[in-house]
Amino acid sequence: MKNEMKDRIEIRGCRNYDELLKVVRLCDAAFEKTPFEYFERHILKDATLSPEDTRILIVDNEIVSSVQVFPRTMYLNGGKIDFGGIGNVATYPAKRKFGYAELVMNDAINYMKEQEFKFSLLTTTINKYYDKFSFETLNRELIEINKVSPNFNKSIRKFNRVNDFGVVKNIYEYYNRDGIGPLFRDIKYWEAQFDFCGEDENLFLVFETTNSVEGYIRAVRENDKIKILEFAAVNDYLQIFKSLIESLCYQTGINDFEMFLSESEKQKLQLKNYISKIDSDLMILLFENRLTELQKRELTKYNNINYWLSDFF
Incomplete structure (x- = not known):
């Protein structure tokens, strides 16, 4: 048989x-x-x-x-x-x-x-x-950042794929290339990822000063939280990160956030006042x-x- x-x-x-x-x-x-x-x-x-x-x-x-x-x-x-x-x-x-x-x-x-x-x-x-x-x-550690205060910031706007892609790609490489775990992304992968990752395009925000994008965040709504998919910046990591999540809070009305935070990311962001659990x-x-x-x-x-x-x- x-x-x-x-x-x-x-x-x-x-x-x-x-x-x-x-x-x-x-x-x-x-x-x-x-x-x-x-x-x-x-x-x-x-x-x-x-x-x-x-x-x-x-x-x-x-x-x-x-x-x-x-x-x-x-x-x-x-x-x-x-x-x-x-x-x-x-x-x-x-x-x-x-x-x-x-x-x-x-x-x-x-x-x-x-x-x-x-x-x-x-x-x-x-x-x-x-x-x-x-x-x-x-x-890994999954962290919750609760009670984020909403804030409108004129330096933050929605990602424009035509105009912003090149600089966002460069920021990603700068922020991640010395890490452990982020993926190497060539043009083909980036273009495919935009199609398969299922993000909310309205929650892909960039931080811009004097016509130069210096950081960005990608996120989705999940139940009553915002799940952060990705973050990168070229400087002032903590300040840009805080500004971006405050803007997401202002835009969505949701003030609780969730993301994976590795040991290296902890050192980069220097976040405080978060709740951590083992995943x-x-x-x-x-x-x-x-x-x-x-x-x-x-x-x-x-x-x-x-x-x-x-x-x-």
């Missing part, structure tokens, strides 16, 4: 748009609380992906399970390192408990090794499941003999990765 089942199974990457669309429908069926358009954005609108990056398991000519591999490059102490993100791990509800997800997950890991990635990252709330694939939990959703898989011992320590140290939510996979 097991041999018959193996004969009916095919595991590989997607080959065309039609198969990718079937994966979108699969993910939509597997995750009832996540809207269809979320999977459309992350599977169909990310121009950095090839169809092959979407790994699928087929039974009797039907795609029943999937794993998305996201090829990414991370800044690491002034250098750059390639890794694979994992997302959209899905199986049709009626096809669960046959071990399909484990099979396609192992295929995705082998695929990432073939691409010569150094490690893999994923976010999950079922850490024990991914323990079996040798993923390790990374603890354990991020996990890492280190591929054997592909990282130095220093790189391993930097990647796995407590709250050391500064990964912006705008790059979420």
Whole structure:
């Protein structure tokens, strides 16, 4: 019986748009609380992906399970390192408990090794499941900044993609290139990210003085809070950050904020009066003999990765 089942199974990457669309429908069926358009954005609108990056398991000519591999490059102490993100791990509800997800997950890991990635990252709330694939939990700090006072600031305005993109790109690189965790973004990635990240364009604000943009913030509303997706500036980090969140508060009427704050970001921003809690959703898989011992320590140290939510996979 097991041999018959193996004969009916095919595991590989997607080959065309039609198969990718079937994966979108699969993910939509597997995750009832996540809207269809979320999977459309992350599977169909990310121009950095090839169809092959979407790994699928087929039974009797039907795609029943999937794993998305996201090829990414991370800044690491002034250098750059390639890794694979994992997302959209899905199986049709009626096809669960046959071990399909484990099979396609192992295929995705082998695929990432073939691409010569150094490690893999994923976010999950079922850490024990991914323990079996040798993923390790990374603890980060999620902070709340409450009771922000609203303030109108004439130096702050909405991001204009045509006029501001070049300077925002440069600010991002300046602020993040010596960090641990931010992604390296070329033009192709930036353009794709605008399509797949799902931000609120009205909450992408820039701080400008004498016709020069010196900082920016990206955010979304989430229930009764503002979730900060990304921040960067070229100077006066704390003052620009405070001005931007006060402006967001003025614009939205919401005065409670949330963001991930790594140890390096703490040193940069010098924030005070925030509430911190441990988040354990991020996990890492280190591929054997592909990282130095220093790189391993930097990647796995407590709250050391500064990964912006705008790059979420």
